[in-house]
Amino acid sequence: xxxxxxxxxxTKPARRRRWRLGCLIAVVVLLGVSLxxxxxxxxxWQSEPVYWTQNRSFIQHASEEELNDLADRAFNxxxxxLSSSRGYVAGGSDKWRPVSEDALGVxxxxxxxxxxxxxxxxxxxxxxxxxxxxxxxxxxxxxxxxHDGELVVAFRYRAQEINQVFSVAMSLKFLEDGRATLSVDxxxxxxxxxxxEGVLTHLQGDExxxxxxxxxxxxxFDPVLPIDGTRRxxxxxxxxxxxxxxxxxxxxxxxxxx
Numbered sequence: 001x002x003x004x005x006x007x008x009x010x011t012k013p014a015r016r017r018r019w020r021l022g023c024l025i026a027v028v029v030l031l032g033v034s035l036x037x038x039x040x041x042x043x044x045w046q047s048e049p050v051y052w053t054q055n056r057s058f059i060q061h062a063s064e065e066e067l068n069d070l071a072d073r074a075f076n077x078x079x080x081x082l083s084s085s086r087g088y089v090a091g092g093s094d095k096w097r098p099v100s101e102d103a104l105g106v107x108x109x110x111x112x113x114x115x116x117x118x119x120x121x122x123x124x125x126x127x128x129x130x131x132x133x134x135x136x137x138x139x140x141x142x143x144x145x146x147h148d149g150e151l152v153v154a155f156r157y158r159a160q161e162i163n164q165v166f167s168v169a170m171s172l173k174f175l176e177d178g179r180a181t182l183s184v185d186x187x188x189x190x191x192x193x194x195x196x197e198g199v200l201t202h203l204q205g206d207e208x209x210x211x212x213x214x215x216x217x218x219x220x221f222d223p224v225l226p227i228d229g230t231r232r233x234x235x236x237x238x239x240x241x242x243x244x245x246x247x248x249x250x251x252x253x254x255x256x257x258x
Contacts, residue, residue: 154167
């Protein structure tokens with residue numbers, strides 16, 4: 001009967017064989033981990049987020065009339081919240097003044113994600129035409145949701161060989177002059193985390209470049225919503241939860257964008 005020799009008494013050929021075996025095992029383990037990581041990454045890339053699937057089902061099963069009604073009710077509620085008795089009062093066809101110096105109509109207006117997404121599905125295209133703007137080429141079906149208390153914008157991007165759902169988590173920073181900047185805090189392709197700046201900068205075209213500059217916080221924008229021919233609502237704060245967003249707004253007379 002033979003017994004193994006202690007390591008320090010192994011011959012050089014034996015030690016060499018053991019070292020090669022150890023290296024081979026390490027390579028196999030690393031290769032296995034790499035393949036498993038690549039497989040899992042592919043699974044995440046090909047998986048659509050739950051909120052995307054739920055929203056597309058909501059949009060596709062609702063009639064155009066139902067979507068318009070939901071968007072209208074949300075818009076009318078915003079108009080009611082920004083009524084002249086709580087904000088600005090008329091001073092002529094082109095003049096508005098605050099109810100008082102310390103009452104400028106600041107309030108929080110709740111907007112559910114269903115309401116916001118109904119508006120995006122049914123009214124965004126017309127609004128963009130009126131603003132003489134358009135979405136970047138390839139960007140379709142934008143929607144809003146939340147993740148860990150942050151606002152998430154999700155959309156499908158189709159261009160050449162890419163047909164993927166992307167999600168961008170972002171936060172708003174409000175500047176002293178009334179404008180705002182966006183901060184991108186995370187991005188996913190399907191459910192796979194991605195480097196936001198590297199992905200967004202691949203969008204091509206002048207219009208896309210402006211959108212990317214805003215998304216990356218490189219360009220401030222004017223966060224206003226139209227009310228009527230003489231008034232608009234300026235967003236001065238944003239509260240996000242699982243059900244929707246709270247827009248902290250202030251009514252103001254229409255004027256040039258900042």
